[in-house]
Amino acid sequence: MAKPAGEDPIRNLATRRAIAATRGEKVSRTVARLVARTIADDGLSPGASLPSEQEMAKNFGVGRASVREGLRLLEVQGLVTVRQGLGGGPSVAEPTGAAFGDTMSMYLQANDIRFAEVIEAVVQMEGLTAAMAADKVARGDVDPDVLRGLEPEDHDAASNREFIEESLGFHDSLRQLAGNYPVALMASALAHLYSDRALGYHATEWSDMERDAFDEQHAEIARAVLAGDAVAARDLAIAHMRESVTIVLGENPTIARDRVDWK
Structure with missing residues (x-):
């Protein structure tokens, strides 16, 4: 089974460096791009759970506000679903025409x-x-x-x-x-x-x-x-x-x- 985004410490370090090296791009957009890339690289299927906002913020070395905005960008594009409340959180959506x-x-x-x-x-x-x-x-x-x-x-x-x-x-x-x-x-x-x-x-x-x-x-x-x-x-x-x-x-x-x- 593919690991949820952010569990690999080596990749965590590479991700932090990728975000730190970003120039002229909002951190939230960089987070969105990296989450989308992880979904593709790990072959995560629609419905697969993603780490919580708090976990992503820790793994990416950014604020939760940037993670939240990045996830919203992906949700608008139909790539991620964010459920509120107990048992909620971000998950992979099914991209459709x-x-x-x-x-x-x-x-x-x-x-x-x-x-x-x-x-x-x-x-x-x-x-x-x-x-x-x-x-x-x-x-x-x-x-x-x-x-x-x-x-x-x-x-x-x-x-x-x-x-x-x-x-x-x-x-x-x-x-x-x-x-x-x-x-x-x-x-x-x-x-x-x-x-x-x-x-x-x-x-x-x-x-x-x-x-x-x-x-x-x-x-x-x-x-x-x-x-x-x-x-x-x-x-x-x-x-x-x-x-x-x-x-x-x-x-x-x-x-x-x-x-x-x-x-």
């Missing part, structure tokens, strides 16, 4: 970016991940568990929420199959920004005609991916996303002109 998307929204808002750009980015990224997934299948480097996520779904009896979640799950399977974490993370973050905003403007229920059309489009994309046809997979995924956008914007065309707001 949604958390990354929320952080991205801050930069988009600061640059006065409209949802039209987010929508176009989503369309192109879904095409890219579908093409990459097909390339991976063509190379024979596939995960059978991920492939099962591409199997056709029968949505006739599904609730509206189930239909949306299963449809989003299909695209998540494509991102996983693409086998490139940076691309999958970016695509997931953009999809989160789009779905969190746009899907809420659709009618209460997706019609049977819309569900059948989406199911068939997903099946066509899956067939192209499983055939290892990257060009067809990309084109079909882009066409599918454009149709989805057309349906949503048809009910509320002002979405494209709205500014992205920081969540």
